[in-house]
């Protein structure tokens with residue numbers, strides 16, 4: 195199972211979370227990536243943790259003020275990127291352009307989507323992974339794997355029908371080892387989570403709990 199910890203714009207210490215993630219990943223052998231704010235990519239990458247951008251734009255070098263250039267994210271140490279997060283929605287053409295940008299910069303990609311139909315559509319664009327995250331469960335602490343397990347199994351089916359080489363992750367409300375195990379039993383190959391770690395009093399303990407059953 196892959197674990198991607200999205201720090202969003204939460205007021206946590208990105209280096210503390212990244213260091214904890216690297217230590218837990220090293221101790222457990224579980225692949226854990228951290229996606230901080232773009233301005234924190236370099237400091238997070240310096241901890242040695244697998245570092246992802248939260249977004250890159252469908253742009254090349256040029257006149258694109260305020261964009262996140264895939265090459266700049268890679269130079270800062272990112273090796274992957276989320277795209278089309280529910281809080282950073284893109285038009286289909288821009289997802290396609292951002293995937294091209296990520297490929298140019300050699301970034302692993304995970305395209306998020308709200309539901310299984312959208313998962314099928316974005317899987318067709320050829321990302322490395324897709325992640326189904328029902329927006330109404332994001333940040334609630336109620337895991338998608340319990341509240342809406344069909345969303346996960348239907349997303350796995352939808353992606354497989356289009357391209358079975360695309361990994362399927364799920365997210366929203368995931369915070370415990372039990373949530374992770376249920377996600378795996380439903381066919382997910384990874385999870386995306388945020389508040390369960392970024393808002394935890396002890397992010398390292400939260401990560402240890404998360405990977406304990408693996």
Ligand SMILES: O=C(CO)COP(=O)(O)O
Pocket residue numbers: 200279327331332333334335365366367368386387388389390
């Ligand atoms: O949006 C998410 C991960 O990208 C999920 O957020 P929560 O883990 O806070 O529900």
